[in-house]
Amino acid sequence: MPYVTIKMFEGRTDEQKKALCEKVTEAVIETTGASKESVVVFIEEMTKDNYSVAGKRLID
Incomplete structure (x- = not known):
């Protein structure tokens, strides 16, 4: 059973x-x-306040 x-x-x-x-x-x-x-198929939606790149949140 494939899970994506x-x-x-x-x-x-x-x-x-x-x-x-x-x-x-x-x-x-x-x-x-x-x-x-x-x-x-699972879709996991993220908010930009819970995600960062190079130590900086995407909403900042």
């Missing part, structure tokens, strides 16, 4: 997330031969 985790900043619409899940699922099916019912 996508981490991205919040702000996408439900329609965008739905399309992303559909396309990722199709890519997994195409490349691994897994059944559609076995593909699990």
Whole structure:
């Protein structure tokens, strides 16, 4: 059973997330031969106040 985790900043619409899940699922099916019912996609949305690069938060 393939599990895919996508981490991205919040702000996408439900329609965008739905399309992303559909396309990722199709890519997994195409490349691994897994059944559609076995593909699990997790979307983890992050806020910029909880993310930093080079010691600086992205909201600062």
